[in-house]
Amino acid sequence: MKRGQHFVGVALAAAAVIGATSLFGNDYYFRIIFMMCVYYMCAAGMNVLVGFAGQKSLGQAGLFAAGAYSVALLTSRTDISPWLALVAAAAISGVCGVLIALPSLRVKGPYLAMVTLAFGIVVEKLVGEWTDVFGGAQGIYGIRPITWNGQPLTTQQWVWFGVVLCAVTHLLLRNLLNGRFGRALLSLQADEIASASVGVRVYRAKVIAFVVAAVTCGIAGALVAQQNQYINSDFITFHLSIFILLLVLFGGSGSMYGPLVGTIVLTSIDAALARWPSAQHFLYGFLLLFALYVMPNGVTGVLNSLFKRRAKVVPAKAATQSKPTRIGPDASGDLLEVEGVTKAYGGVKPAQDVSFRLKRGHIHALIGPNGAGKSTMINMLTGVVKPSSGSIKFLGEEISDTPAHQICRMGMGRTFQNLRLFSELSVLDNVMLGRHTRMTNGFLPSLMAMPGATKQEVITRDRALQLLELVDLAHLAHQPAGSLPYGLQRRAELARALATEPQLLLLDEPAAGLNPQETAELGQLLLRIGKCGVSILMVEHHMDLVMSVSDHVIVLDYGIKIAEGKPVDVQCNPRVVEAYLGVDEEAEPVEALVAA
Structure with a gap:
């Protein structure tokens, strides 16, 4: 409405x-x-x-x-x-x-x-x-x-x-x-x-x-x-605190009308049982347990589920512009500088004195065997994990001690190795959440629904639909994100990361769980994203994807950088072959790396 x-x-x-x-x-x-x-x-x-x-x-x-x-x-x-x-x-x-x-x-x-x-x-x-x-x-x-x-x-x-x-x-x-x-x-x-x-x-x-x-x-x-x-x-x-909590849980938490339903029903019951306080307390306890175990979404949740079964899915309206022309800025030079970064968990060091640089306009890959420290490095770059020592500079600013939300605001987006979609929210709301830092309406303008806040919502919605078109999910915009097939959830998470308007996009195993056709389609999608002005650093085990789309490859093994350079050079590197295959470089053709 x-x-x-x-x-x-x-x-x-x-x-x-x-x-x-x-x-x-x-x-x-x-x-x-x-x-x-x-x-x-x-x-x-x-x-x-x-x-x-x-x-x-x-x-x-x-x-x-x-x-x-x-x-x-x-x-x-x-x-x-x-x-x-x-x-x-x-x-x-x-x-x-x-x-x-x-x-x-x-x-x-x-x-x-x-x-x-x-x-x-x-x-x-x-x-x-x-x-x-x-x-x-x-x-x-x-x-x-x-x-x-x-x-x-x-x-x-x-x-x-x-x-x-x-x-x-x-x-x-x-x-x-x-x-x-x-x-x-x-x-x-x-x-x-x-x-x-x-x-x-x-x-x-x-x-x-x-x-x-x-x-x-x-x-x-x-x-x-x-x-x-x-x-x-x-x-x-x-008793008052319990009653207030019960009003929400019984009526339906998370629903705008849940508190109203809970208030009308329970206040009426409270008035009817006013002469029997002990019966009141027993009933409140019973209703609290009933709401938690039998009706976890409350009365309004039950009613909503009945209406949803009859409701028809309304397709999202197309955005005014079918494809976003630009996401990142048109610039050149170094984007990220990592110098001597180390992370230690006691005696375990998933990153040891790692240094590398990422250039604008390139698709970079961070590869290595399982346990090489790739995901730890991504988490350190995005502020989820703080490095024990070393320097991480993004856009020339030190970010090794910067919180994750601030790094996102600076222009670094990411996806996760294990999907972290907000599964109960729609695909569109997930992507709109990606633009949270790009919206300028504060608390009071949002509370009062001022014209500026309303305009921001319209802009955010249009941009989210543009990005969903980019990843071919616009027709599923109003579906719960958790209901999509796994491959489409990967695309939804990618669209959410793009909605942060990143200059650098970090992808933690984006092809994990995808079949060969979906992996090939992902490669084409990454190339299209790169043309939108977004530099990419991806952690990936699919070597065919890495070698087909990457401009620059960095290889880690037990937290140590053992090689970096162009894909052709890296796949011929003896240390890389040994790290993946566990044999001497003379004993195995290097072409086997591509199929690893």
Whole structure:
């Protein structure tokens, strides 16, 4: 659905809810709907963190407390406007999100959940026992509510405000997640190494996800405090963190509508079982296990799978220009200089004092027997692995200690020996992710869907389709990347690497797993890419491919460079023959190397 149509749909839905609440005056139902709005705010931000970035958090109750107690202290002890206090509470919660993210993101998986859980428990104990500031169980009274025309909002008006706030939150997060930042966050939970290789700043993206979750949860806490005009430690429990996580997992993490479905269903159940707290806790535990094991994609995931079975695949529209004329710049000279590079893992040295230079406009090959250190060298060049010593200069700049995303931004793209596609994303989204560093729209323009951000999306999409045409995959643009045959996945990964607009493209065994026909087609494709202004360094075992397309060959054996030069010269080199065949040079014709 287009952005304008979606905006109209959300506005009509919000108006319908507001209109429906005007028909009844029962405060009990108003309270339930208001709490749905509160929980949706928590769940929508949590969905960004869990569903998109893949970071499990059990500390949302602490962020809820940050917003609630911030607005409570500001309005009860100062003369600040309640509206400004609400904004300040959101900002304070965002800062707390950063403070949680910085130490938490040094760990992964269950350890991350434990760190966030510890934060939630610390906050729970803090507000419960530091009575001089937070009031403990007695709480803080006299919290000034939001006013309109000088009068505090009625219960019905609080519902209206909550509905409008939820609609705005949904629209803003949709703007953010359906573009550059959404793709970046989805790439994190798929493969962080591949994400960094296409220019995503992994740590920064995770922090952004934490901040978004913190801000929305803090606003929710502030709304509860101001609507009740009272807050105490009973609101801040571990049960709240579990409930917020359950809203996302049950509704469907990673879906824009999952938090809404989870909120409506579970808040209704919560209200129905309010008289039986023990039954509530049992049901939450059961639903959490049910969502994790039986329905891992939640309610919306089940519904989406049903609709997808009936949906027809829509072919991608051709880009305005069928073939990209240029990818790399038209220049000459040395592109990469490697001097005395060594990598040691204890006593094992996959690279020992290796030196070579790569020239612009050439296709270079890095070959050698298994265990020669070829992939280690590629990983050092792209910043995945740091060399123990030596110098690596790209475009005249030292990059031996430069992070992978920055090297990508400088103009070095890569593929991997073992496929690292984002298999759940479409082929088109994979390639669009490759242009992450080439897009100039920042966080706020993306959040607000400013014209510049929209234009960047259009340019990126057109360029991605051009590159898919280059590798003959345009007709499969909307297919999940993981559903393609292996050979086509190799091409999709190559298109993603080309989308980074590289001056130097590093290919780690691009022909691995391909049949002879596919290997021959790959060779022709590499020649076409070379004509687009991209210099290539490929690690490859298919000697027929190496000898047919390479201008320059470098040979490693046990981490030592034993030869380099033109393909004809290298295949006649006695040391190369011995390294591959394990015999003296006089005993075996050198032509056997070609068939190796």
